[in-house]
Amino acid sequence: MAVGVHSEFSGVEGDFIELDGVEKVFDVRKKTGFLRSERRQVRAVDSLSFTVPRGEMVGYIGPNGAGKSTTIKMLTGILTPSGGRLRVAGIDPSRERTRLAQRIGVVFGQRTTLWWDLPLIDSYRLMHRMYRIPDGRYRENLDRCVELLQLADLLDVPVRQLSLGQRMRGDIAAALLHDPDVLYLDEPTIGLDVISKARVREFLRDLNAERGTTVLLTTHDLTDIEQLCRRVMVIDHGRLMYDGPLTGLHEVGESERTLVVDLERELPPIEVESARVVKVEGPRQWLAFPAASSAAPLVARIAAEYPLVDLSVREPDIETVIAKMYAQGGAEKAVS
Ligand SMILES: Nc1ncnc2c1ncn2[C@@H]1O[C@H](COP(=O)(O)OP(=O)(O)OP(=O)(O)O)[C@@H](O)[C@H]1O
Numbered sequence: 170m171a172v173g174v175h176s177e178f179s180g181v182e183g184d185f186i187e188l189d190g191v192e193k194v195f196d197v198r199k200k201t202g203f204l205r206s207e208r209r210q211v212r213a214v215d216s217l218s219f220t221v222p223r224g225e226m227v228g229y230i231g232p233n234g235a236g237k238s239t240t241i242k243m244l245t246g247i248l249t250p251s252g253g254r255l256r257v258a259g260i261d262p263s264r265e266r267t268r269l270a271q272r273i274g275v276v277f278g279q280r281t282t283l284w285w286d287l288p289l290i291d292s293y294r295l296m297h298r299m300y301r302i303p304d305g306r307y308r309e310n311l312d313r314c315v316e317l318l319q320l321a322d323l324l325d326v327p328v329r330q331l332s333l334g335q336r337m338r339g340d341i342a343a344a345l346l347h348d349p350d351v352l353y354l355d356e357p358t359i360g361l362d363v364i365s366k367a368r369v370r371e372f373l374r375d376l377n378a379e380r381g382t383t384v385l386l387t388t389h390d391l392t393d394i395e396q397l398c399r400r401v402m403v404i405d406h407g408r409l410m411y412d413g414p415l416t417g418l419h420e421v422g423e424s425e426r427t428l429v430v431d432l433e434r435e436l437p438p439i440e441v442e443s444a445r446v447v448k449v450e451g452p453r454q455w456l457a458f459p460a461a462s463s464a465a466p467l468v469a470r471i472a473a474e475y476p477l478v479d480l481s482v483r484e485p486d487i488e489t490v491i492a493k494m495y496a497q498g499g500a501e502k503a504v505s
């Protein structure tokens with residue numbers, strides 16, 4: 170994983186992943202009776218356009234069936250788009266899948282790329298040969314992954330005996346032995362406990378910072394995104410619904426923040442413009458107000474009219490915002 174030894178892209182600024190009007194339509198046969206079936210088309214990805222510059226770490230999120238894995242499969246060349254234009258490192262993935270394989274690493278959380286019956290180290294040895302990784306580089310990358318992903322005690326264990334978290338770390342190492350410029354992660358923390366998740370996240374953060382690896386991260390765990398990605402893309406029904414900073418989702422989701430007010434004593438619900446009481450518990454009251462507006466004038470009004478002891482502002486949690494956004498089916502306005 171030596172820094173800066175990449176071939177034609179070294180020193181070149183610009184977009185590393187490019188999608189322009191990409192579509193994927195699946196033909197599905199549905200049985201409708203004895204000897205009868207109906208053909209149906211599923212548009213899994215629908216005129217999808219975005220670019221990712223080199224070295225960026227982007228979150229790619231959306232509800233079940235939104236088209237995330239389909240996108241990643243097209244980006245690896247496993248699936249061929251039904252329409253549009255797609256390039257990764259200047260390569261058309263489905264046409265030059267083998268050449269692209271040298272440049273990308275993939276981790277599908279739901280299935281392993283490791284050999285099930287072999288000890289972990291044997292999978293790595295096979296990849297060493299398959300990808301024709303120079304010996305020195307292989308050793309260096311392996312040592313680094315073993316250290317940072319804490320794999321030392323697991324190398325001689327057959328993959329099927331590893332716990333999910335151990336296997337996932339093993340899979341991430343496998344995806345990185347050949348120094349890929351870009352790493353696609355499809356739910357890399359699925360089913361992991363809190364400690365394993367933290368370890369994987371820390372590793373990814375370091376990888377991105379130190380090696381400049383471009384990372385596309387799909388997950389249902391929004392904490393992954395909050396901790397790793399400044400930019401997030403939201404996809405639903407195969408379409409891009411939002412592309413921007415995570416914080417911007419709050420405004421798009423038209424969500425609310427909460428002001429928690431502690432009064433000197435129990436009082437009737439506070440009456441104030443631009444906020445409404447959503448909960449009262451003894452002297453404590455919760456007021457919801459639009460996330461986009463400042464809390465300061467609201468606090469000033471309440472402080473002037475009520476016996477205030479303490480207060481705090483709670484940000485909307487991102488899960489609520491996104492759930493709301495999916496439900497509205499309409500953050501299209503956020504994508505220009
Ligand atoms: N090989 C296939 N044949 C037919 N339909 C498919 C195929 N693969 C995916 N689909 C359909 O395409 C749509 C998008 O699926 P995809 O797996 O990309 O979603 P996803 O966003 O990864 O969802 P999840 O969060 O559940 O992993 C779904 O409606 C799915 O049923």
Ligand SMILES: [Mg+2]
Pocket residue numbers: 237238239355
């Ligand atoms: Mg998926």
